Amino acid sequence: MSTYQKADGTTTATQPLTTDMQLAGSAQPTLIYGWVNTFSYQGFDLNFLVRGVLGNKILNATLAGLNNPADARLQNIPRFTLGESPNDINAYLISDRFLESGSYLRLDNATLGYTLRPRTEYVKAIRLYVTGSNLFVITKYRGVDPEINIGGLTPGIDNNSFYPKTRTFTLGLTASF
Numbered sequence: 001m002s003t004y005q006k007a008d009g010t011t012t013a014t015q016p017l018t019t020d021m022q023l024a025g026s027a028q029p030t031l032i033y034g035w036v037n038t039f040s041y042q043g044f045d046l047n048f049l050v051r052g053v054l055g056n057k058i059l060n061a062t063l064a065g066l067n068n069p070a071d072a073r074l075q076n077i078p079r080f081t082l083g084e085s086p087n088d089i090n091a092y093l094i095s096d097r098f099l100e101s102g103s104y105l106r107l108d109n110a111t112l113g114y115t116l117r118p119r120t121e122y123v124k125a126i127r128l129y130v131t132g133s134n135l136f137v138i139t140k141y142r143g144v145d146p147e148i149n150i151g152g153l154t155p156g157i158d159n160n161s162f163y164p165k166t167r168t169f170t171l172g173l174t175a176s177f
Contacts, residue, residue, distance in 0.1 A: 002088050002090045002091055002093065002095070004016040004020070004093075004095060005020075005022075006020045007019060007020045007021075007022065013090070014090070015090060015093055024057070024096040024099055025056075025057030025096075025099055025156075026055075026056060026057060026156075027056055027057060027058070027102075027150050027155035027156020027157075028056060028150060028155070028156075029053035029054055029055050029056040029102070029103075029150070030054060030055030030056070031053065031054040031055055032051075032052075032053050033051065033052060033053070033054070034049065034050065034051035034052075035049070035050045035051070036048070036049045036050075043114050043115045043116065043117075044112070044113070044114050045111075045112075045113045045114075045115070046110070046111070046112050046113075047110065047111045048107065048109065048110040048111070049107075049108040049109050049110075050105065050106070050107055050108065051105075051106055051108055052103070052104045052105040052106055053102065053103060053104060054103045055103065056101075056102040056103065056150065056156065057099050057100065057101065057102055057156060058099070058100050058101075058102040058141060058143065058146060058148060058156050058157075058158055059094065059098055059099055059100075059156060059157045059158065060098045060099075060100050060141075060142060060143050060158050061094060061098065061157050061158055061159045061160075062143060062144075062158050062159060062160040063078055063080060063098055063142060063143065064092055064093070064094050064095075064098045065092060065159075065160075066078050066081070066092075067080060067081050067084065067091045067092050067098075068081070068091060068092050069081050069084040069085060069086045069087075069088055069091055070086050070089070080142070100140070100141050100142060100143075101139075101140050101141065102139075102141060102146050102148070102156065103139065103140070103146070104137055104138065104139035104141065104146040104147065105137070105138045105139075106134070106136070106137045106138075106147070107134075107135040107136050107137075108133065108134065108135075109131060109132065109133045109134075109135070110131070110132055110135060111129055111130070111131040111132075112129065112130055113127050113128065113129030113130075114127070114128050114129070115127045116128075122177060123175060123176070123177060124176040124177065125175070125176040126173065126174070126175050126176075127173070127174045127175075128172070128173055129171075129172050129173075129174075130169065130170070130171050130172075131169070131170040131172070132167070132168070132169050132170075133167065133168045133169075133170075134165045134166065134167045134168065135167065143158045144158075144160075144164045145162070145164050145165060147165070148162065149162070
């Protein structure tokens with residue numbers, strides 16, 4: 001059964017009042033970082049961008065809304081809900097148990113290329129390359145993507161209101177004449 005702490009320190013099993021709300025974290029990160037670098041060796045080149053944030057909290061309201069143990073007989077439920085009592089009618093209520101770390105590290109993009117220099121008077125160089133975007137994310141956040149809106153009227157709340165980023169790969173060829 002879910003219990004909630006009231007402002008006076010006592011606990012309750014019913015829905016808490018708005019006067020019982022307390023500050024439990026910030027949607028704004030304490031550090032936003034990024035690193036871009038390019039390496040070259042003989043005809044090869046590697047370029048990448050790593051970025052991320054540290055120190056913010058995300059309210060996983062999507063998980064809270066799906067956390068209804070009584071629905072286990074009717075539909076799919078999150079793995080998180082399997083440990084909940086089916087009699088807990090307040091399991092979906094927003095509380096700090098759905099507050100998670102929003103810190104992440106993302107390899108945003110990387111390009112690996114090789115440049116050939118043919119011995120002709122018409123073509124100076126031919127470069128073959130492969131580029132990947134959104135290659136991986138390291139995070140402890142249980143939602144789809146920890147990179148959610150941290151501005152506006154509801155910063156740091158994941159209400160399943162965005163389309164997840166796609167992973168893309170591009171193969172290319174460039175020529176210099």
